[in-house]
Amino acid sequence: MIEKVKVNSQRINISFTVNGEQQQLQVEATKRLVDILREDLSLTGAKISCEIGRCGACSVEVDGELVNSCLMRAYQLNGKSVYTVESLSENGLHDIQKAFLEEGGFQCGYCTPGMIMAVKTLLEKNKKPTDEEILDALSGNICRCTGYAGIIRSVKKVIQAI
Amino acid sequence: MADYTSNLASSRPRPDGMGKVTGALNYFTDLQFPNMLYGKVLRSEHPHAKIQQLNIEKAEQLPGVLAVITSKDVPGLNGFGLITQDQPVFCDQVVRYVGDAVAAVAAITPEIAERAIKRIEVTYEPLPIMDDPESAMNPDSTPLHSGGNILHEASYENGDVDEGFPLCDVIIEETYLLPRQMHAYMETEGGVFVPERDGRLSVYAGTQHGYKDRLQLARILNLSEERIRVISSPMGGSFGGKDELNIQPYGAILALKTGRPVKIHQSRRESMISGIKKHPMKITMKTGAKKTGEIVAHEVRIIADTGAYATLGPAVLDFAVEHAIGPYVIPNVKTKGYAVFTNNGVAGEFRGFGGNQITFALEGQIDRLADDLHMSPLKLRKKNLRQGTDPGPVGQMIAPTNGDSLVLDEITQSPLLALDKRDSDNPWKKTGVGVALTMHGGGLGFGRMDPSGGKISLNHEGKIEIAFGFEEVGQGLLAVIENITTEAIGCSSEDLHIVIGDTDKVPHSGSSTASRGTSMIWHSLQRLKGPFKEKLLDTAAKRSGYQKEQLCVGEKGIWLNGQRILTFEQLFLENEPISIDTKFDFPTTPNSIPGGHFLYSFAAVAVKVEVDLITGAIKVTDIDQAVSAGPVVNPNGYIGQIEGGTIMALGYTLLEEAAMQQSRYTTENFDTYILPTIQDIPPKMNVRAIEDLWEGDMYGPRGVGEIGTVALAPAIVRAIYDATGHWVTKLPVSREEILHAREMVF
Numbered sequence: 001m002i003e004k005v006k007v008n009s010q011r012i013n014i015s016f017t018v019n020g021e022q023q024q025l026q027v028e029a030t031k032r033l034v035d036i037l038r039e040d041l042s043l044t045g046a047k048i049s050c051e052i053g054r055c056g057a058c059s060v061e062v063d064g065e066l067v068n069s070c071l072m073r074a075y076q077l078n079g080k081s082v083y084t085v086e087s088l089s090e091n092g093l094h095d096i097q098k099a100f101l102e103e104g105g106f107q108c109g110y111c112t113p114g115m116i117m118a119v120k121t122l123l124e125k126n127k128k129p130t131d132e133e134i135l136d137a138l139s140g141n142i143c144r145c146t147g148y149a150g151i152i153r154s155v156k157k158v159i160q161a162i
Numbered sequence: 163m164a165d166y167t168s169n170l171a172s173s174r175p176r177p178d179g180m181g182k183v184t185g186a187l188n189y190f191t192d193l194q195f196p197n198m199l200y201g202k203v204l205r206s207e208h209p210h211a212k213i214q215q216l217n218i219e220k221a222e223q224l225p226g227v228l229a230v231i232t233s234k235d236v237p238g239l240n241g242f243g244l245i246t247q248d249q250p251v252f253c254d255q256v257v258r259y260v261g262d263a264v265a266a267v268a269a270i271t272p273e274i275a276e277r278a279i280k281r282i283e284v285t286y287e288p289l290p291i292m293d294d295p296e297s298a299m300n301p302d303s304t305p306l307h308s309g310g311n312i313l314h315e316a317s318y319e320n321g322d323v324d325e326g327f328p329l330c331d332v333i334i335e336e337t338y339l340l341p342r343q344m345h346a347y348m349e350t351e352g353g354v355f356v357p358e359r360d361g362r363l364s365v366y367a368g369t370q371h372g373y374k375d376r377l378q379l380a381r382i383l384n385l386s387e388e389r390i391r392v393i394s395s396p397m398g399g400s401f402g403g404k405d406e407l408n409i410q411p412y413g414a415i416l417a418l419k420t421g422r423p424v425k426i427h428q429s430r431r432e433s434m435i436s437g438i439k440k441h442p443m444k445i446t447m448k449t450g451a452k453k454t455g456e457i458v459a460h461e462v463r464i465i466a467d468t469g470a471y472a473t474l475g476p477a478v479l480d481f482a483v484e485h486a487i488g489p490y491v492i493p494n495v496k497t498k499g500y501a502v503f504t505n506n507g508v509a510g511e512f513r514g515f516g517g518n519q520i521t522f523a524l525e526g527q528i529d530r531l532a533d534d535l536h537m538s539p540l541k542l543r544k545k546n547l548r549q550g551t552d553p554g555p556v557g558q559m560i561a562p563t564n565g566d567s568l569v570l571d572e573i574t575q576s577p578l579l580a581l582d583k584r585d586s587d588n589p590w591k592k593t594g595v596g597v598a599l600t601m602h603g604g605g606l607g608f609g610r611m612d613p614s615g616g617k618i619s620l621n622h623e624g625k626i627e628i629a630f631g632f633e634e635v636g637q638g639l640l641a642v643i644e645n646i647t648t649e650a651i652g653c654s655s656e657d658l659h660i661v662i663g664d665t666d667k668v669p670h671s672g673s674s675t676a677s678r679g680t681s682m683i684w685h686s687l688q689r690l691k692g693p694f695k696e697k698l699l700d701t702a703a704k705r706s707g708y709q710k711e712q713l714c715v716g717e718k719g720i721w722l723n724g725q726r727i728l729t730f731e732q733l734f735l736e737n738e739p740i741s742i743d744t745k746f747d748f749p750t751t752p753n754s755i756p757g758g759h760f761l762y763s764f765a766a767v768a769v770k771v772e773v774d775l776i777t778g779a780i781k782v783t784d785i786d787q788a789v790s791a792g793p794v795v796n797p798n799g800y801i802g803q804i805e806g807g808t809i810m811a812l813g814y815t816l817l818e819e820a821a822m823q824q825s826r827y828t829t830e831n832f833d834t835y836i837l838p839t840i841q842d843i844p845p846k847m848n849v850r851a852i853e854d855l856w857e858g859d860m861y862g863p864r865g866v867g868e869i870g871t872v873a874l875a876p877a878i879v880r881a882i883y884d885a886t887g888h889w890v891t892k893l894p895v896s897r898e899e900i901l902h903a904r905e906m907v908f
Contacts (some may be wrong), residue, residue, distance in 0.1 A: 044192035045185025047398070049348045054832040057348055078557045085185035088365055098182040101175040104798035107806060108636025109182030110348040110398025116183065131164045131845070138840045142832065144346050144399055145636050147809030149166035149847055150841045156164070 006162035016080045018043070021104035027074045034058040036077075037084060044068050045085035045098055045113040050143075056141030059114035061082045065141070066121040085113035088120065094121055094158035105154035115141045127162050164807065168849040170797035177660065178396065178634060189398055190366040191352040191729035195423035198354065199228055201416045202275040202426065203409065204282050205436055206257035206264060207827030208308075209293075209505040211286035211334055214407055218265060220281040224275040228420045232265045235415055238384030244374065247309060247469035249383055249409045249508070257286070258306055259470035261436030268424050269417040274434045279523065279704045293825045294500035296444075297465040304708055306470065306503045313468050314501040315474035316483040316756075318556050323448075326459025326494030330450025331829040334530045337893040338447070338523040341819040342467075343440040345512060346837055349398025350882035351369050351408040351428030351437065362389045363414060368397030370405040370633055371673035373504040382411050383418065391413075393665025395633040401810070402511035402637035404635070405675055406473045428603040431830045433758050437819050439511035441478055441501075442467040442751075443672035445523040451531050455545045460527075462486045464499035464520070466509070475501040475508035479608070481603070482516035487555045488524050489566035489601040490546040491766070505825040513807065516604050518814065522893065524549070525598040525876030530889065539880065540574055543599055548855055554762070555601070558608070558753040562856040565764035565790030566601055572788035573597060574849055583769060590775045593783075596880025599766045600873040603759025604864050605748035610757060614678070616686035616695050617669045619741035625659035625733025626651060631671035632679050633663045637867055638799030642680050645796050650691040654717040657730060669743055674788070677763065677865030678748055680795055684862040689744040698739045702728050749861060763791035763864045765875040767808075769844075771881040775904050779895030780816055784846040791864040793853045799894060800866055804849045807870025813838040815875040816894050 012029045015022070018041060025040055037043045038061070046069050049057035051069040060069045061083040088094040096119050099105065106112040115138065122129055122137035129137065134155050143151060163466060195447035218230040233240050233254035240254075241247035253262045269275035292298045298311040305311055327333060329669035353367025363385070369375045380387040397404065409426045417424040428436070434462045444839050449463040464482055468475035479501040486497040487898060532539040543568030547566055554560035573579075581595050606612040613763040621627040628647045634640050643660050647653075661667050695715050702720040703710040705725055714721050719729040734738070751760045768783040794800045817836045821828045855861075 003683070014242050022200035038549070039194075042194075043185075044188065047189075047349070048427070049398075052430075052831055052833060063609065089184045090245045093180075093183070101179045102172060104172075104802045106179070106182050107638065107802055108348065108397065108399040109187060110189065111177070112182050116185075117799065121481075123469045134164075135840050137208075140839075142348070142837050142839060144348055144401075144810070144837065145806045146802055147805040147807070147838075147847075148804040148811075148843050150798075150811075151840070153166055 001042040005109055012075060013051050014074055014077050016077045016081045016082060019084060029073070029075045031074045032070055033072040033077065035076060036071060043068050043084050043086050045111050047113060056114045057120060059117045059141060060120050064124065085117055088116065095161060099154040103153040104146065104150035111141060111143045115143060115151060115155055123158065128159060164840050165767050168851065170799045170801060171849055173797040176638055176799070177644050178640050186416060187396065189349055189396065190354060190368060191356045191427045193366060195354060195356060198357045198423040199270060199420060199668060200272040201266060201413050201424045202278045202279050203263050204265040206253065206260055207260040207284070208257060208286050208288050209260050210289040210291050211257050211263065212289060212794055213253060213257065213284060214287050215285040216264065218281040218477065219279040223283060223885035224274065224278045226270045227267055227270045227278045229416055230265060230278065231415055231419060234846065235419060242378050242382060242411060243472055244406055244474055245476070246472045247381070259507060261508065263412065266412040267415060268420050279357055292504050292826045293506055293822065294703050295504050298504050299500060300340060300683045304536045304692060308458045311503045311504050312500055312780060313472055313478050316480050316493065316499045318497045321494035323459045323461045323494045329452065329456050331453040332534045333448060333450040334533060334534065335448040336526060336891060337528065338445045338526060340443045340519040340522060341893050342442045342507060342509065343512065343814050343818050344434065344820045345401040345403030346566055347399030347401060347403055350428045350430055350433035350733040351404065351543050353413060353424045355413035356421055356423040357417050357421050359787065362391060363391060363418060363502060365392045365410060365414060367394065367410050367413065368400065368404050369394045370400055370635060370675050372633065372663055373631055373670055374663050374673065375407060375410060379410060379414055381386045382760060383414055387846060392665045396576040397633070397635055400635040401437055401513040401654055402675060405511050407674060408437065425541065430832065431453055434820065434830050438508045441509040441516065445519060447523050447527050449527040449531060450534060453535065453536050455535055457492050457546045459494040460487055460492045462497040463787040466499065466501045467504055467506055468501040469504060469506045469508035471508050473508060475510060475664040477757060478516040482520040484556050484603065484757060484759065485601065486521045488521060488522060488549050489599060491548050491552060493878065505820050507683060507820065507827065510820060513810065515676065515868065517600065517868065517872050518811070518875065521872050522599045522875045525873065526879065529876070529880045539597060539851050540570070543570060547883045554751065554759065556755050556758055558751040558758040560751060560760050560762065561859060561861055563762060564856060565628040565762065567597065568852045568854065569764045569766035569788040569790050570599055572852060573768050573786065576768040577748045578768045578770050578784055578786050592773045592775060592885035593770060594773065594881040594883065594885030595768065596769050596877040596884060597766065597768045598873040598877035598880065601762050601764050602869050603730055604681060604761045604763060605750065605759060606676055606755035612672055613670060613745060614672045614682040614686065614748055615669050615688060615743060616671060616683065617741065617743040618690045618834050619697070619739065620730060621659060622734055622735050624729060624734055626653055626657050626662060626730065627659045629661040629668045630683060631668040633674040635674060638767065638796060639674065639679050639802065641796045646683050646687050649754050650687040651695065652715045655732060657718060672748070680863050680865040682748065684743055685746065689746065689849050692741050694742045697742065698733060701733055701738065701740060705733065708730045721875050749780050759863055761779055761861055761870045763866065765789045765869045765873050767877045769874065769877045769881050771884060771885060773885045773900060778900035780882060780895055780900070782844045785844050786848045788850045788852060789866065791866045791869060791904050792855050797861050800851060801849050803866045804870035805847060807868065808847070808874055809838050809843055811871045811874035812842065813877045813903055814893060818893055
């Protein structure tokens, strides 16, 4: 079978947590976090769009910080704690998700997982962000559909409820 | 303080919402199939060249590569295009733009596919590049296609401009330059192609018209249409950009050749170079008015750079020509337009469909005339506005409407227009306001096949199944179907099973384009609801023994005097199917004007800008708009379309350009193609929906997918003039130009 092809990148063992669950994987050292999530762990919430860290569609939380998972590689993951959009609705919808549903915070939905993770990371650090802080925190996440107004309405709804 | 308001109440969450906010929804580019291969397309190295040699041997030899295909492997027609199939699936003699495909591979990993692509050897003989449509139009230029370089000419003439201009006291002549905008859907083109055990092919790839993809693929694959199933919804945005075929031919041929599922997902760079764009246009207008403000003559010349292949270039040009006088009455008009082939990126369908470009020029003329006439721009517009029963912009009969007057009156009340210019205490920041108006046709127009339809039935689970051949591209179509159906039938949303985007399951509804979806769903339900409810009640009467007249359709079943007597599930009987379908055409004008429209929507926009005289930056600080598009079906969807369309137009006006030099893109990703971020939007926006229609109008809600994108650019440019005294004629507005103008003005 020609299918057993050796990929000429060194494979390494990594140990990290994803959504609170311990993961031990053997992957190529340079494999991107977004590919590990989507291919090895079947977590397809993080999306691929620009692959250069400009659009935020692949945003996840790593050790409490918002990260473009297209820019992080396997060799940087050891001991890290990764949270993806899939973690938010484990026990019913998160308030941020409810607000996005009610206020029209999405349309095609492709940027939504990343956008919601950006909101989550912001609100974990700062429960009552100012407008300026909201804009700053979400400025790395591009949405082509909503014009962002619905997203801002959603974020404000969450903040008001806190 | 960020403040985004409207006169509409918020609506219930849309049916596809849960999957989207949880990340659980699978897009086609998320799908994995057992034994799946990865496909990749080799695009041209040159914008224009002869292919001298093409050698795929080294790629084929690479372990892990299962197929390398070229034009020799196309089973049927080596060409595609929505109207004219002039774009080769694979070029084998000449390449005409950098997105032209030469070969494709399928391999067991994306990395191997990438390496295989690099091993394909192509020898080119570069040919002279035609990057300027005006030179390409020259009869001496080398023709890119057998019919010459003018793909399409369109014109409209009324009265006599040569007699009109001498009567004018003021004449404005100006040339406007509009950029090549990219749709920039967040999900690039992609999907999975699966050969099925029964010999059929399943295509999981986003498009805006599943049946059209099926037809185009049938020609290319030399298969009957029935042997192809196109699953076309959902997708991560389209905005007109995925209506034409993109990766489908390659995935399909690779899958059939290898007998295995093949996934292709274009990188952003691949998407940029191969994807269609909005037409760059050069529009020259000469417009004259009398001292009284009466516009007498209007002469228009449009040159549209349509790139290397036709796709919908002719229709976009027709649309621009049609809308060249907008909602105004002008007795003497002469419009001439050309869509011209070049070696630049292919231009085609894009939200707004030529309306954005032509409206920018037209409204620019109106504003300049108002200025020269020392007249308020609103007053000048009002004075020349068409009346409710006047014909459409190319003299055609249209559904009577005073939407233009309603939105103009509404925007006249905008608090922005009462702006006190002294409100800025920073001498280096100048503020200004501007207003613009637009009228936008819906549907494909006269002479273009525009059938639609839908199907409603009671299924075995006791659900009311409502099916349309439309796609959910993000626009909120599912919510529209849910709202219109529940209202028409009287059932609840839980009773519904909505089926879209699958040629094995849906009726023909036409394309999810041209602001036609909402309108066609409403028209379908008007036709379906009577006979369907009748059948339900007939069956219920038979089953229950009550008189049909006593019964009504309600939540979860059939009701009698406020009590449910039968559930929908109880009504279902295998041998007595309850099913109704309908077929009809999108209403068009009876006048034989190619592409002439019958139904229009309207918008008026007021904006406030702040011009930074130190950096040249333009900040839009407030947008107020009034929209007339009939009754609102889904408030969140409506507001979202207008707000989202508006910000896409803000990008068009201030930031975005898929620039090319020598027919090569100088921008290939979001680091240099600058999209609006959340920091670029105005802190305040207001949307006012005017739902009134002309008395007796029977055409229901119009779509709002495009109307929010049209009038913003001219309003911003007017506001910049108001702030600085400088007229911008080229988009996107350049900071350098503003700084240069500052030197000239102050």
